[in-house]
Amino acid sequence: MITPSKMLRSLAWLALAVVPIAPGHSLAAPQTAIATNDFLDSIGVVTTFPDRGQPLARTIEMVRYCGFRWVRAGIEGLSDNGPTTIQTFLDLHRETGVRLNWGLVSGGTDVKKLVETGKVLAEAGALLAFEGNNEPNNWGVTYQGEKGGGSERSWMAVAKLQRDLYQAVKSDPVLAKYPVWSISESGAQKDNVGLQFLTIPPGAGTRMPDGTTYADYANVHNYIYHSHSPYPADNKTWHAADPTAASRVDGLFGNFGVTWARGFRGYTQEQLDTLPRVTTETGTTIGGAVTEQMHGLNLMSLYLAQFKRGYAYTSVYLLRDRTDEGGNQSFGFYKADYSPRKAAIYLHNLTAILADKGILAKPGKLDFTIADQPETVHDLLLQHSDGTFQLVVWDERLSGQDRVTVHFGDTRASVRTYDPTIGVDPVQTLSNVRSLETTLSDHPIVIALSPSMQ
Structure with a gap:
């Protein structure tokens, strides 16, 4: 009104x-x-599911209202007996139309389960893409008896896992057409296993062999406020989406150009400019100089800036404030009591204004x-x-x-x-x-x- x-x-x-x-x-x-639906399809979110105390019915309500087109999800917390099962995600897709990017998530290594459940989603039209490990620098893996990432000195286990994930998807006749997104935080590698590349090029000098393919899309977590850029400023989300070394957040250049932890060389700037890319986490908390109003404005501009600067898909953390862990109580489009913040209202208005149920051929x-x-x-x-x-x-x-x-x-x-x-x-x-x-x-x-x- x-x-x-x-x-x-x-x-x-x-x-x-x-x-x-x-x-x-x-x-x-x-x-x-650009077809309006291409932009709308880019708008995603990270959310909680019943295994973490958020009823599916409430998730459906929030996703519908904001107009999200995809949700970041995966096999973490998934079980045959629930409360989160594969049917949870099928129901979410049926009720809202969202598709799922399907990942190993934090520390996961079960490629077989990822592929089997991914096929169920694909057959229902609910699958968007596959995703590698979430931030292996924070959540290490143990794969085929080898430890990697986290506090370990080597990332070889992470690299082998991502290589095998890619091969498993692309060798499956049902899944081969779906893109694979890289791990997040490849810039944190401690040894040069080549995860700063989608496919390791000849002469790269990495520990994994030339020609090893990890992914079809680079995946970053370019949160708009960072220790190198901690305060509100002009062009905040525009700079966070910057694919060059000028970006002061944890962006494309620091993960796939020159890695931020050890300075391993990846793609040239010319290559980065056109590198297929997605963001599976970004956003900001409310607090200090970031008011609820600024939070709402930041998240609305963020989706626009990301898409304009070449990100095919962007997922904001978080749909609703977590209730089962500390430190995540002010990220959400919604408060813990399910009341919408301004971010939810503004995004609802934007997606409603742009809403398009048709198809634009050209x-x-x-x-x-x-x-x-x-x-x-x-x-x-x-x-x-x-x-x-x-x-x-x-x-x-x-x-x-x-x-x-x-x-x-x-x-x-x-x-x-x-x-x-x-x-x-x-x-x-x-x-x-x-x-x-x-x-x-x-x-x-x-x-x-x-x-x-x-």
């Missing part, structure tokens, strides 16, 4: 500006849109430009299956505002603008639009554009 005060706030930052551009004038090379192109675009302002061009362009423009400014003008190459018959911090209804509808002037600050707006009038 849009209250009068919220409407005044909306109208304060949005105004129409008309500029003298000749009909048909091209502002720049038209940009090809995205089109839009001629637009943002004049004098500030470094904290970013954009993502999406297209709905009905042909409507959905231009998401967001600012990551800690304080202050940016006044920007979006110019279109053609006159648009109708433009609707949405603000997910206000609600799911348009905050303004305009006709015959060639340019749009808006004031941005710390969150996204969605500009829905009808076909051009030409």
